[in-house]
Amino acid sequence: MTLYLKLAWRNIFRNKRRTFIAGTAIGIGLAALIYTDALIIGMERNMIDSATASFLGEGQIHREGFQETFEVEKSIVNLADVSARLDAEPIVDRYAVRAMSFAMISSPANVSMISMVGIEPEKEQYLSQIDEALIDGGYFEGNNRRDIVIGSKLADLLEVGIGDRVVLTAAQAHTGDLAQEMFRISGIYYLNVAELDRGMAFIGLPMAQQMLNIGQNAHEIAVRFTSNEYGRDRSLPFWSEFSTDGNEAQGWVDLLPQLEAAFELSDFSTILVAIILFGVVALGIINTLFMSLYERMFExxxxxxxxxxxLAMGRLILFEAAALAAISVVFGALLGLVVTWWSASVGIDYSGIEFAGVTFRELLYPELALMQFIKYPFWVFVFTVVIGLYPATYAARMSPARAMRESF
Amino acid sequence: MNVQNNNSVILTENVTKEYHDNGVAVHALNGISMSIERGEFTAIVGPSGSGKTTFLNIISGLDRLTQGKTWLAGKLLSEMSGRELSDFRRDHIGFIFQAYNLIPVLTVEENVEYIMLLQGVPKTERRERVHGVLEQVGLEGYADRLPTRLSGGQQQRVAVARAIVSRPALVLADEPTANLDSHTAVGLIEMMRDLNQESGMTFLFSTHDVRIMERARRLIVLEDGRIARDEIQAAAAGRQA
Incomplete structure (x- = not known):
């Protein structure tokens, strides 16, 4: 065994240029796999952050059916009890209560249909990024109950600015009577998410409750957990514990099914990239080993x-494949580390690009993970050795007389 | 099947080898029957294409015959599997080829040691035998060199050392002097003849080299895959005696 290991190791350095080219090809393939994986992890995190941190939250609690119909009457059952349980829930970091309804917003210049959202500004700033995205005015400063914060695109549509007046009109619960209130624009935000920048307006929760005639009730509780993995975990007991009394608790994975579908597509893309890379690498390995084999037929x-x-002849070729794989894997892992680390330190600017209904708001940072340097090198190594079985079998079956005859 | 009561190292019976070259049947060997006794120093000669190398390949189990029987050291080769043939060659036959004899990534010592490694000979014994045989072929002091750093003659000496180190019953040499200059070739032939005389090792050559023919005790001439002549050379036999 040692003899063939020694022979294999020395043999792959007989033609250094060829080993270098083959090793580089395999190494670049591995580095590309590591980088793709890191990019997809970074992209998923970025998309989750963009989707959940802007407004959605990592989880939400509603009355059953509210999501589908947006009916004002469908407020959360036992809001006080649910809030108390959320206060006691260890995995909940923050939560914010919202009252919401379709409404009409009008200015002297224009009118638009929007989602009117009543919020608790102090709590909401931990759940959404409206306060951070302000480009004009302030975020419910001065506790004025007629303050309204709207998106920049809506402001453009209504041709309004800070201090201008707008009127909100919404239907009240149970009676359907129209409630109309005047507000002054106190803040304008730009989240670079079309849906939020043009289709939403934020007012204080008490004012919304009054307009909608829902008393102290609310329609939505947005939740942020102590770990951002919880929102994706459908098996988390939290969902069933808070899906009681006619309420329904859901993570972002169910609130934004298109995001999960996009991630599945990304995973499929990784597999596709891997198959293509492995295919190219396989041909390279077979070519290298056969060239090396044909050169040494007489030997x-x-x-x-x-x-x-x-069998020993076959084993020698397999060991050569393994030696080539070992060198390539070390090179590829190092290359993958350097490229990914560099890319992760400078970031990739995808901001403003929308994918699966989510707009990238931050720089995209590929994420290094230990598994990338275990899983992919392991598979590339195994794959290279498995590919080596073909030339190894050829070598094992070779008749010695024919080998010597054909070498001339 | 074992052949008993026989001093033959090689015994062939009506050996025929036919192969196809671009669809054309080529009769490389046509019913060769012969015997090589222990301790012989025999040369097989003949023009190119007469079947010399094919014959060596057949009697060493490197190639399969089409018809006939071959016994080597009493064993019928056609009854052996590929693995058994490998082990049999390892233990009973030493090979010397025309060129590219050695494994270039192994040192002289490792090349000579190779067969003993396959045989599982203990390290101490391996080292002793390697150094002994390198001394025998005049290459003491070259143990750590790679073959590429040796002359053609020295490389062939290493090949001889590798061929004899496991003390085989038979040494087969296919055109061993073809790539050597005259002086080196004579030295190599003399060395092999000395080994034959001192140890009684059987040598069978395939050659065009008249210097080997002159020194061979027995000369087998092949023509068109048949034995055209098989004779004991009195002069060479006399020299050996």
Whole structure:
């Protein structure tokens, strides 16, 4: 065994240029896999953050059916009890209560249909990024109940600015009577998310409750957990514990099914990239090993003649494949580390690009993970050795006389 | 099947080898029956294409015959599997080829040691035998060199050392002097003849080299895959005696 390991190791350095080219090809393939994986992890995190941190939250509680109909009457059952349980829930970091309804907003210049959202500004700033995205005015400063914060695109549509007056009109619960209130624009935000910048307006929760005639009730509780993995975990007991009394608790994975579908697409893309890379690498390995084998036909013939068993010849080729794989894997892992680390330190600017209904708001940072340097090198190594089985079988079956005859 | 009561190292019976070259049947060997006795120093000669190398390949189990029987050291080769043939060659036959004899990534010592490694000979014994045989072929002091750093003659000496180190019953040499200059070739032939005389090792050559023919005790001439002549050379036999 040691003899063939020694032979294999020395053999792959007989033609250094070829080993370098083949090793580089395999190494670049591995580095590309590591980088793709890191990019997808970074992209998923970025998309989750963009989707959940802007407004959605990592989880939400509603009355059953509210999501589908947006009916004002469908407020959360036992809001006080639910809030108390959320206060006691260890995995909940923050939560914010919202009252919401479709409404009409009008200015002297224009009118638009929007989602009117009543919020608790102090709590909401931990759940959404409206306060951070302000480009004009302030975020419910001065506790004025007629303050309204709207998106920049809506402001453009209504042709309003800070201090201008707008009127909100919404239907009240149970009666359907129209409630109309005047507000002054106190803040304008730009989140770079079309849906939020043009389709929403934020007012204080008490004012919304009054307009909608829902008393102290609310329609939505947005939740942020102590770990951002919880929102994706459908098996988390939290969902069933808070889906009681006619309420329904859901993570972002169910609130934004298109995001999960996009991630599945990304995973499929990774597999596709892997298949293509592995295919190219496989051809490279086969070519390298066969070139090396054909160059040494007489030598193999001599080795067989002096008593090397057929299986041992195959083993030698397999060891050569393994030696090539070992060098390539080390090179590829290092290259993958350097490229990913560099890319993760400078970031990739996808901001403003929308994918699966989510707009990238921050720089995209590929994420390094230990598994990338275990899983992919392991598979590339195994794959290279498995590919080596083909030339190894050829070498093992080679007749010594034919090998020597064909070498001339 | 074992052949008993026989001093033959090689015994062939009506050996025929036919192969196809671009669809054309080529009769490389046509019913060769012969015997090589222990301790012989025999040369097989003949023009190119007469079947010399094919014959060596057949009697060493490197190639399969089409018809006939071959016994080597009493064993019928056609009854052996590929693995058994490998082990049999390892233990009973030493090979010397025309060129590219050695494994270039192994040192002289490792090349000579190779067969003993396959045989599982203990390290101490391996080292002793390697150094002994390198001394025998005049290459003491070259143990750590790679073959590429040796002359053609020195490389062939290493090949001889590798061929004899496991003390085989038979040494087969296919055109061993073809790539050597005259002086080196004569030295190599003399060395092999000395080994034959001192140890009684059987040598069988395939050659065009008249210097080997002159020194061979027995000369087998092949023509068109048949034995055209098989004779004991009195002069060479006399020299050996």
């Amino acid at each position: 193999f013939g001599v080795m067989r003649a002096v008593g090397t068993r057929p």
